[in-house]
Amino acid sequence: MYCVKKVLDNIYWVGGNDRKTALFENMFPIPNGVSYNSYLILDEKTVLLDTVDHSISREFMENIEHLLGERNLDYIIVNHMEPDHCAIIGDIVLKYPEIQVVGNAKTFQMIEQFFPDIKFDRITVKEGDCLEIGKRKLNFYFSPMVHWPEAMVTFESVDGVLFSADAFGTFGALDGNLFADEYDFERVFLEDARRYYTNIVGKFGKPVQSLLSKASNLDIKCICPLHGPVWRENIGYFVDKYNKWSSYEAEEKGVMIAYASMYGNTENVANALAFMLSEKGIKNIKVYDVSTTHISQLVADTFKYSHIVLASPTYNAGIYPIMENYIRDIKALNVQNKTVAIVDNGTWANTAGKQMIKEISEMKNMNIIEKGFSILSSVNKDRENELNEFVDEIVKSFE
Ligand SMILES: Cc1cc2nc3c(=O)[nH]c(=O)nc-3n(C[C@H](O)[C@H](O)[C@H](O)COP(=O)(O)O)c2cc1C
Ligand SMILES: [Fe+2]
Ligand SMILES: [Fe+2]
Known part of the structure; x- marks a missing residue:
């Protein structure tokens, strides 16, 4: 059974939840599970943003098939090459052989390392490059070391949607609601979000600060991370947390x-x-x-x-x-x-x-x-x- 959720007109969440894995990266306990988010845009062109972990590949393929119907998949944008997001690239390319893979030079180096046997068409983007897909436009901004060197974010400028890769992500599966404002975020997610950020990205405070400064020049109305809920309200609250964590400033006197x-x-x-x-x-x-x-x-x-x-x-x-x-x-x-x-x-x-x-x-x-x-x-x-x-x-x- 498919399980998709509308983010905005023609933008869908097509990810899934993993409540089975005990240890994320085989190291961090995730008692509340984790979500692997992927997004599909159905414009004049069809665009998939990242894939998911192996553990939920079946649901993921079903989600995409359901939304695409008879349509082909034109592009896959690879914002991050860590296998919790890129594991299904090979399956996607095999299923939609006409697809064009969008990434930067470092992305393609890594794709060749992880998927040495797969052939595909590619579009290599540079900082700020734009991909027109119909009504919507996508711009790419590099975010090296958030959380790998090839990482980038994609900004959809018509509705102000930032596909932020691992940034603004959190441990914790999505229990039905997609949006952060549908949860009591502090009660349900904050501990997990802090544990996710500090352990996974904590070392890279400076790169996160650079990303925050780039993002401050964009008119962001919605943040779609690769883990955890989507932000469309009160974005400043979470940006402020990121700002504190990445500048190594204590959240609380204690x-x-x-x-x-x-x-x-x-x-x-x-x-x-x-x-x-x-x-x-x-x-x-x-x-x-x-x-x-x-x-x-x-x-x-x-x-x-x-x-x-x-x-x-x-x-x-x-x-x-x-x-x-x-x-x-x-x-x-x-x-x-x-x-x-x-x-x-x-x-x-x-x-x-x-x-x-x-x-x-x-x-x-x-x-x-x-x-x-x-x-x-x-x-x-x-x-x-x-x-x-x-x-x-x-x-x-x-x-
Ligand atoms: C394997 C082992 C090695 C230890 N090495 C030292 C040591 O090098 N120097 C020292 O002063 N005490 C050493 N101790 C003793 C403990 O540090 C000491 O008993 C301490 O009071 C234990 O505190 P605790 O009651 O909070 O466990 C060692 C104890 C063990 C079991
Ligand atoms: Fe990552
Ligand atoms: Fe991740």
Whole structure:
């Protein structure tokens, strides 16, 4: 059975949902599923914008057949070559051999790498090029590294529709409604959107900023991303989120406490710290055990909060490996502009704190609170004052 949805006159969503895959990119849990969006324009010419993941290829082909009826498919525009969107290009070209594939020079390099055996006609576009398809006009703007080097976006100028590729996408399947304004977006999607952005595109803040600046010159009335709902109202809300995330600016003043602990002593201090922070007026606090929290969640909340407390035992003269992995990840994702406080623990030679400071200080614009807190195996109330002073330093950094 086909499942399509009208976006605007002659523009249709022809994508699908995947609620079966446990891990996106075989790495990120997607308990709410994910949608792979593809769009079909039926003008004087028929145009498909991107395809979908292998997992939903049957539904996808049925959607296209249903809408095309007797018509042929004239163009396929390839905005992004990651296989969650390009997997079905081969099937499309085989089914519609007269189709012209539209992409940039880098797109075609990648098509040849992924589909070495397929022959097709091509139109190679450059920045700003226009494709006239009847009543509608399509312009192409390159968005390298959002989220691969070949990525581009397509702008339909008659109705102001931006086909934005991975930009403005989110995890989470579409439960019947296509448009973001049909959902309580903050409740249903925001967490997933943040986790999607920060983990998948988070490293590429500068390229995202370049795309946002290009987009600000276009009269955009609708955004059609490759994952998640379509935006036609209150677009500024989501653009603002993207602006914050891509400039590594915290969304909220608050503290995320990420701790590692084997025997519970570092954990004990992390909990005490959280309650003391609250006592002293900091109410926006999130505490995570790095061993039981997926790293993609830790990453998302690292982007979200202004202040991060890292608490780790020493392990084989190093940082506890799961904590170390998380720190390496936020470093690789270019996290910046955080205030960081350090708690470490050791029984015979405590070195974790020093090493966490080294890692964090190699990141951009990180304010490490000078006064750390070191645990010698465990803490009792003899150190209450000291812990209080440590908390005071964190509170002071909010001023
Ligand atoms: C495999 C392993 C390696 C460790 N390596 C060190 C070390 O190099 N230096 C140190 O001071 N403590 C080391 N420890 C001890 C823990 O860091 C210490 O007991 C700490 O108090 C544990 O904190 P927790 O109660 O929060 O788990 C190690 C523990 C384990 C299990
Ligand atoms: Fe992608
Ligand atoms: Fe994608």
